[in-house]
Amino acid sequence: MNQDRKRIIKRILCLYLPLALFLLFALFPFYWMLISSFKSNPELYNLRINRLWIYSPTLGQFQELFKKTAILHWLWNSFFVSFLTSLISMTLGIMAGYSLARLKFPGAEAFGLATFITYLVPTTLIFIPLASVVQSLGLTNTIWALVATYPTFLIPFCTWMLIAYFKSIPKDMEECAMIDGCSRVGAMVRIVIPMAIPGIVFSFMFSFTLSWNEFVYALTFISDTTHKTMSVAVPTELIRGDAYFWGELMAASLLGSVPIAILYSFFMDYFVSGLTAGALKG
Amino acid sequence: MLIRDPRVTASIARTAQLVAKRGGVRFIKPDVFTGYALISPAVFLMLVLLAYPFVLAVYISLSDRLLGEPGKFIWFGNFIKLLQDTYFRQTVWNSFVYTVTTVTLKLLLGLALALLLNQEFPCRNWVRGALLLPWIVPTSLSVLTWLWMFDSLFSVINYILLGLGLISKKIPWLGDTFWAMVSVIIVNTWRGLPFFAISFLAGLMAIPRELYEAAEVDGARTFRKFWHVTLPLLQPVIAVVVLFSTIWTFADFQIVYILTHGGPLNATQIFATMAYDVALVAGRIGEGAAVSLFLFPALLIVIILILRYLRQE
Numbered sequence: 254m255n256q257d258r259k260r261i262i263k264r265i266l267c268l269y270l271p272l273a274l275f276l277l278f279a280l281f282p283f284y285w286m287l288i289s290s291f292k293s294n295p296e297l298y299n300l301r302i303n304r305l306w307i308y309s310p311t312l313g314q315f316q317e318l319f320k321k322t323a324i325l326h327w328l329w330n331s332f333f334v335s336f337l338t339s340l341i342s343m344t345l346g347i348m349a350g351y352s353l354a355r356l357k358f359p360g361a362e363a364f365g366l367a368t369f370i371t372y373l374v375p376t377t378l379i380f381i382p383l384a385s386v387v388q389s390l391g392l393t394n395t396i397w398a399l400v401a402t403y404p405t406f407l408i409p410f411c412t413w414m415l416i417a418y419f420k421s422i423p424k425d426m427e428e429c430a431m432i433d434g435c436s437r438v439g440a441m442v443r444i445v446i447p448m449a450i451p452g453i454v455f456s457f458m459f460s461f462t463l464s465w466n467e468f469v470y471a472l473t474f475i476s477d478t479t480h481k482t483m484s485v486a487v488p489t490e491l492i493r494g495d496a497y498f499w500g501e502l503m504a505a506s507l508l509g510s511v512p513i514a515i516l517y518s519f520f521m522d523y524f525v526s527g528l529t530a531g532a533l534k535g
Numbered sequence: 536m537l538i539r540d541p542r543v544t545a546s547i548a549r550t551a552q553l554v555a556k557r558g559g560v561r562f563i564k565p566d567v568f569t570g571y572a573l574i575s576p577a578v579f580l581m582l583v584l585l586a587y588p589f590v591l592a593v594y595i596s597l598s599d600r601l602l603g604e605p606g607k608f609i610w611f612g613n614f615i616k617l618l619q620d621t622y623f624r625q626t627v628w629n630s631f632v633y634t635v636t637t638v639t640l641k642l643l644l645g646l647a648l649a650l651l652l653n654q655e656f657p658c659r660n661w662v663r664g665a666l667l668l669p670w671i672v673p674t675s676l677s678v679l680t681w682l683w684m685f686d687s688l689f690s691v692i693n694y695i696l697l698g699l700g701l702i703s704k705k706i707p708w709l710g711d712t713f714w715a716m717v718s719v720i721i722v723n724t725w726r727g728l729p730f731f732a733i734s735f736l737a738g739l740m741a742i743p744r745e746l747y748e749a750a751e752v753d754g755a756r757t758f759r760k761f762w763h764v765t766l767p768l769l770q771p772v773i774a775v776v777v778l779f780s781t782i783w784t785f786a787d788f789q790i791v792y793i794l795t796h797g798g799p800l801n802a803t804q805i806f807a808t809m810a811y812d813v814a815l816v817a818g819r820i821g822e823g824a825a826v827s828l829f830l831f832p833a834l835l836i837v838i839i840l841i842l843r844y845l846r847q848e
Contacts, residue, residue: 272651272662275644278725279666285691286680304694349577358570364578370838371585373779375786377807378831381814381824382591386584405584408577437569466673468789469807473815484675488793499683506676517671521664 283510290314290504297500314500315508324505326479327486331509334396334482335464338403343457345404346411347449351441353412354419355427365416372409376469384473398474399482403464410463411456418452419445458520462513483509596825602818613825622801623809623826630805632716633791634784637723642777644724645731650761652732653739663733670729678793681722685709685794712802715795719803722790727783731776738772739765774844782837786830806830 289297291310302308318324352358353365383402384393392398426448427440435443446453471485478490487505491498596613600606617623652663669677684691685708696702708718742765750760788807791797797804797812804812806829814823 268651268654268656271647272656275648275651276662276665279669279729282677282680282684282725283668283672285684286677289680289683298689300689300694304691345577345580348573352570352573356566356570356573358567361570364574366842367581369841371581373782373834373838373841374585374589375782375807375830375834377786377788377810378827378834379585379588379592381810381820381827382588382595383584384815385595385820386588386591402584404580408580412577437566438573462671466675468675468792469811472792473811484673488675488679497683497686499686499689502679503683506679509676510672513672514668517667518664521660 286503286506286510289499290507292500294500314504317498318501318504318508322490322501322505323479323486324508327481327483328508328512330396330480331465331482331484332512334399334403335461337400338407338464339457339460341400342404342407342411342460343453345408346415346456347446347453349408349412350415351419351445354416355424355441355445356437368409368412368416371405372413374406376406376467380469380473383470387474392474394475394477394480396475396480396482399464399467399471402470402474403467407460407463411460414456414459415449415452418449422448454520458516461516465513592824592828595821596828598821599819600821600824602815602820606821609821613822617822617825617829622804625801626804626806626809626826627829629716629801629803630785633720633723633787633803633805634781636720637727637784638777638780640720640724641727641731641780642773644728645735645776646773648728648732649735649739650765652736663736667729667733669726674726674789675793677726678722678790681718681725682709682794685718709795710799712800715799715803719791719794722794723784723787726790727780731780734772734776735769738769742768771844775841778837778841778844782834785833 288305288307291312291314292307293309293311293313296302296308349364349368353361353368387393387398387402390398390401392401422445427435427444430440430444431437465482466484467482468484471482472489475481475485478486481490483505487502487509491502491505597608597610598606599609599612648666652659652666656662683689687707687710690705690708692708693702693705697705707714709715746764746768747760750764755763785805786807787805788811791803791805791808792811795803797808806826810823810827812823813826814820817823
């Protein structure tokens with residue numbers, strides 16, 4: 254009996270309590286974002302009541318947001334840019350990844366290495382000259398600046414992810430297909446891609462998340478309100494001088510976070526297995 | 536229609552290999568052309584929008600270019616000026632403090648969290664998913680929430696700490712040089728911890744159970760098992776994750792830009808935020824490009840170390 258009790262106490266102290274603290278640290282900001290966005294201003298700034306609870310939930314902050322700002326534009330821009338760049342990067346990543354995983358040609362190893370190195374290059378290293386490249390392409394202040402530049406950090410990621418994935422697929426099947434008269438590209442499209450769907454879905458979703466979250470390029474290349482994406486528009490357009498409208502800011506942050514959280518909750522298994530696979534191979 | 540039965544296809548493949556080995560027929564055409572054709576779009580894009588800007592960065596950093604003015608070539612003028620500048624020296628120091636502290640915190644907490652998550656408990660998948668959220672949600676938006684939580688008047692963290700009696704007066708989170716650095720470190724750790732934890736968890740799950748059983752037979756207790764079995768086997772994953780995070784943290788931008796904008800009194804200014812301020816706010820493009828090129832040596836060291844590690848594997 255005593256032994257049992259000791260075990261339970263040990264389990265609480267060594268597992269549940271630390272885990273609860275980690276969960277609190279990870280999730281409290283989201284809780285605060287959530288309740289702040291459903292409070293009215295008088296309640297939000299009232300220091301006399303229990304601030305961790307919400308007494309009269311209201312959609313007022315969201316109504317203000319839709320009335321006063323271009324938030325629908327920002328959401329659409331984020332979605333459009335993320336979808337298009339992920340699609341481009343995934344396609345080019347499949348082509349390059351397959352080529353580097355399967356085909357033997359001079360320089361293949363060097364390209365594989367270059368992929369890995371470019372994957373590590375931080376965007377903040379080159380955003381200043383890239384701004385002048387974007388300008389000379391005539392793309393400044395349009396979302397096409399982002400469509401053009403985001404693949405530079407997405408393609409290395411997709412390629413690197415997919416090389417590992419393609420290598421884990423046995424070669425026999427595509428060799429058979431080629432013996433049956435299929436071309437190399439035909440074998441890739443009909444045999445290898447269908448088998449690599451989990452890896453491809455993961456690289457698409459993760460690219461989507463990375464684009465949706467990107468900040469430095471979007472901040473540098475775009476200054477027109479209606480062309481901004483969520484991640485930049487919310488912190489730059491909703492903060493005017495020293496005036497912080499926290500209710501609206503939190504409501505907008507919630508709207509910008511929810512699509513990614515939904516995407517993630519649907520595909521959590523892909524995410525976790527993809528991440529862990531990447532971590533093991535990376 | 537292609538043959539789908541794996542047994543049939545496998546036997547055909549074996550026959551084909553045998554035939555090929557005897558040097559009779561060559562089934563597979565040289566891959567050289569296809570190989571180049573498949574990578575060329577990606578390579579082209581990377582050359583134009585990554586390699587060329589990098590070369591351009593070096594070129595711009597050697598000039599005194601201003602916003603809207605081409606400027607002239609001044610060799611290493613910007614670099615010399617920066618190295619003598621106390622403002623820049625503080626940025627270098629801040630960047631090191633920021634990187635070393637957050638990576639250490641993320642490593643220790645990430646290891647602890649991974650060990651917790653590797654145990655059996657109810658709703659394990661749900662908990663794992665929830666803990667990943669800070670890393671998935673757009674950083675600029677979650678950092679805005681932190682900005683609100685650190686607010687000088689309405690800080691909910693102070694509200695809770697005061698309520699619990701843990702502090703006796705409000706902490707000036709973003710208003711004080713020391714606490715501002717603490718704040719950006721907390722937020723960076725919050726954001727990066729899930730990546731560490733989940734990578735380490737993957738490493739832990741790959742360690743065969745038999746090794747622990749063998750250690751138990753030899754009489755090893757929990758700590759010794761961790762020290763002699765877990766840690767050595769986890770070392771490659773730890774090394775790669777730490778190196779990745781080091782370069783990302785060193786080149787970080789959003790957290791500092793949104794929380795403190797480098798302030799107060801330059802106390803949290805790091806390379807990327809200073810480069811942005813100098814080049815795009817003050818308009819001294821050449822000098823700003825030079826500031827961000829200081830990230831390059833760090834990148835180079837990380838690349839060399841990772842490659843060396845991967846070679847060893």
